[in-house]
Amino acid sequence: MGVRFGHRGHLFRVAGLFVAGVLAFLVLQALLVPKGFGVYGHYRAGALEENRVRPVAFAGRAACVECHSDVPDAMKGGRHEKIHCEACHGPLAGHAGDPAEKKAVRPDSKVLCARCHAANVARPAKFPQVEVAEHAGGEACTTCHVAHNPGMMKEATK
Amino acid sequence: MSADRREFLARSTKLLFLTGAAQLAFEAVLRGEPETAPNYETTGHWWAMTIDIEKCIGCGNCVRACKEENDVPREPYYFRTWVERYHVPEGDIERPQVDSPNGGYDGFPEKYRSGDGSKNFFVPKLCNHCAHSPCVQVCPVGATFLSPDGVVLVDKTYCLGCRYCVQACPYGCRFIDPRTETVDKCSLCYHRITKGLTTACCETCPTQSRVLGDLKDPKDPIHEFLRTHKVQVLKPQMATGSKVFYNGLDGSVR
Numbered sequence: 192m193g194v195r196f197g198h199r200g201h202l203f204r205v206a207g208l209f210v211a212g213v214l215a216f217l218v219l220q221a222l223l224v225p226k227g228f229g230v231y232g233h234y235r236a237g238a239l240e241e242n243r244v245r246p247v248a249f250a251g252r253a254a255c256v257e258c259h260s261d262v263p264d265a266m267k268g269g270r271h272e273k274i275h276c277e278a279c280h281g282p283l284a285g286h287a288g289d290p291a292e293k294k295a296v297r298p299d300s301k302v303l304c305a306r307c308h309a310a311n312v313a314r315p316a317k318f319p320q321v322e323v324a325e326h327a328g329g330e331a332c333t334t335c336h337v338a339h340n341p342g343m344m345k346e347a348t349k
Numbered sequence: 350m351s352a353d354r355r356e357f358l359a360r361s362t363k364l365l366f367l368t369g370a371a372q373l374a375f376e377a378v379l380r381g382e383p384e385t386a387p388n389y390e391t392t393g394h395w396w397a398m399t400i401d402i403e404k405c406i407g408c409g410n411c412v413r414a415c416k417e418e419n420d421v422p423r424e425p426y427y428f429r430t431w432v433e434r435y436h437v438p439e440g441d442i443e444r445p446q447v448d449s450p451n452g453g454y455d456g457f458p459e460k461y462r463s464g465d466g467s468k469n470f471f472v473p474k475l476c477n478h479c480a481h482s483p484c485v486q487v488c489p490v491g492a493t494f495l496s497p498d499g500v501v502l503v504d505k506t507y508c509l510g511c512r513y514c515v516q517a518c519p520y521g522c523r524f525i526d527p528r529t530e531t532v533d534k535c536s537l538c539y540h541r542i543t544k545g546l547t548t549a550c551c552e553t554c555p556t557q558s559r560v561l562g563d564l565k566d567p568k569d570p571i572h573e574f575l576r577t578h579k580v581q582v583l584k585p586q587m588a589t590g591s592k593v594f595y596n597g598l599d600g601s602v603r
Contacts, residue, residue, distance in 0.1 A: 314406045
């Protein structure tokens, strides 16, 4: 009998090693696996938040019309009605946040209008297109056209 | 006898490190708290986009807006979204000529003539935010993933820059940002859509060719669009679960 229980020490040693191993594993895991890893899947949950917090550059139409409420009325019924403000005026989140300091710049119609309306065979055939040089002869588009409602012509050129 | 014991101990130790039991038991404790998102329910959305090729005029507004919004390097020419011009000689859809000068950033100078029997059109491209994305599968560290709301995102602090995902993407939508040496791609303007705004490219698209949609929102007009148009995804044979739906997609488009 004494011989059998004399070997009990070995069991404790194995158990001790097992516990030490588990502790080592937990410590290493806590050190190496980043916080939030595995909450939603095989990635860091915090990465969602990091992707979310960046500032925006384009304020969005709703922000524009909060102050410029007259413009949607001017565009009503025209062919540019559905175009959002920043499609032509560029990113203006800075201006929307601080209208006094950060002024919007009026785009140059000669460059801007041609981006969409210069003739190009790859454009849908129904889309209004012009040979810019022939059509305008170097004149700015806004000399004749009302940008917010291009079907309307300005008084002087009627 | 003593050699046997040593062997036994060595084997047990190895087994211990290989077992996942300890990990499972303590996982919940070590996870930490989920991130809070006060006004945005991550599981309440499933984002997608529709692109109407018949409406795209190749103005390049989306390309410029994307670079402004997402701080994409202007030069050398890397893109999160870009526009391709297809020139398909009559009936030869297997050999289209495709060009994309500066990704469409400066527009498309006229190159082809009308009346030569060819077909010409623009195809805007971006990350397809695949539901079964190959890029997510190959990432060795979990730095690229599909979010619960259906957006393929990059964890920039965790990316090794190993480029596996760049090779895995069948649509060529990924690049290595030369400033950080980590991967970058379209995030579907995650910082905007989670605030209730649309993406920068959809915001600035003058013809509403590109429209962001939420497939989990029954009131979203995307459902009407998908019902009433003959839509297709890019490379359907890849079975990537692409969520960018094209209307009027020609067979020549790769």
